[in-house]
Amino acid sequence: MTLHKRGEYDYGESQADIRDEVLRYSQLHEYVAHHFADAICTCGSKTFRLELDDDEGVAIRICSQCQVKHPIGDSADYLEEASPEECGCPCGGEQFEITVGVSLYGDSEVVKWLYLGCRCPQCGLTAVYGDWKNEFIGYKSLLAQV
Numbered sequence: 001m002t003l004h005k006r007g008e009y010d011y012g013e014s015q016a017d018i019r020d021e022v023l024r025y026s027q028l029h030e031y032v033a034h035h036f037a038d039a040i041c042t043c044g045s046k047t048f049r050l051e052l053d054d055d056e057g058v059a060i061r062i063c064s065q066c067q068v069k070h071p072i073g074d075s076a077d078y079l080e081e082a083s084p085e086e087c088g089c090p091c092g093g094e095q096f097e098i099t100v101g102v103s104l105y106g107d108s109e110v111v112k113w114l115y116l117g118c119r120c121p122q123c124g125l126t127a128v129y130g131d132w133k134n135e136f137i138g139y140k141s142l143l144a145q146v
Helices: 016-028 075-081 139-144
Strands: 004-006 009-011 035-038 048-053 058-063 069-071 097-104 111-119 125-133
Touching (some): 016 111, 048 125, 111 139
Antiparallel strands (some): 058 069, 111 125
């Protein structure tokens, strides 16, 4: 589990590398992520297309196997105001492994900031595709909805 820099991007070898990238990114942006969850569909798939509107705090994963759409975290609460757009990798890949990390307010269980990290299984590019303020009470419940 090691990220490798090639040009301007970091590349990982597995989904576990997304956590390292989210942690690195969050350390640069003030609110450090300490709690994480990997996206896994109820059908068992670990790869998804991703639709994102980080202005509204909305992310939707579409399973690469069963095609079911799953709002990530509390995104379903904000879909009405959102205009999510499909994400893609610079290599042309449209499938991702997804991991969410959260930063909390002090010693509470209240989420302060959410980071959405992805890895393209086609080329290995690993990056944070979205981040936003998220004041969800009960981070374990929020991460269970990833």
